[in-house]
Amino acid sequence: MENQISISERDRRIVSLLQADSRISNADLAERTGMSTSACWRRVKALEEAGVIARYGVVVDQERLGLRFQAIVEVQLIRHDPNEVSQFIRALEARHEVQECWATTGDADYHMRVVCEDIATYNRFLEEFLFRQSAVRAAQTNVVLKSVKRASGLTI
Incomplete structure (x- = not known):
């Protein structure tokens, strides 16, 4: 089993915001989490490197694609x-x-x-x-x- 990292409340907020909109800018993410842009960027990178953020994606409407x-x-x-x-x-x-x-x-x-x-x-x-x-x-x-x-x- 891989090592778990300590997740702070701020980390939880970052992950939650990224799950809701993975295209959010770092500046907006930093503002909404009360961090500086550089500190926010470093924390996101740390979460990516630790595997907490595994990937970014898009949610599609399967019915609009004809998959009914x-x-x-x-x-x-x-x-x-x-x-x-x-x-x-x-x-x-x-x-x-x-x-x-x-x-x-x-x-x-x-x-x-x-x-x-x-x-x-x-x-x-x-x-x-x-x-x-x-x-x-x-x-x-x-x-x-x-x-x-x-x-x-x-x-x-």
């Missing part, structure tokens, strides 16, 4: 052979439809968030990809009807 179908898919594996599992994970990582994937406890071995254009596209994803994975025993689809809460960052 979303599902949480529970996947059960036939066996947990390390080579088969590694192959399965590499295959998932290469698929643009799979936005997130978690190895989980319980009945399912993995839970994935899958996003695509429509149900026909999702059906092709199942038939042409997921069900052709030798490690997969079964998959259960939970169609997302609407998004109730979606965080773009952590509350710290």
Whole structure:
């Protein structure tokens, strides 16, 4: 496990502001955190170097991109052979439809968030990809009807 760094309340404020708007200028960030611009810049760099700030990104509206179908898919594996599992994970990582994937406890071995254009596209994803994975025993689809809460960052 990597070393954790001490996070001050000011650091928390910096991270929170950057999560809300990663394009905020250093001058605005410094003003909103009560720091000088040079001290703020140094602290942001320290948070980046420590890995607290892993990367910067953009939140997109998937529906405006034509991605109107979303599902949480529970996947059960036939066996947990390390080579088969590694192959399965590499295959998932290469698929643009799979936005997130978690190895989980319980009945399912993995839970994935899958996003695509429509149900026909999702059906092709199942038939042409997921069900052709030798490690997969079964998959259960939970169609997302609407998004109730979606965080773009952590509350710290």
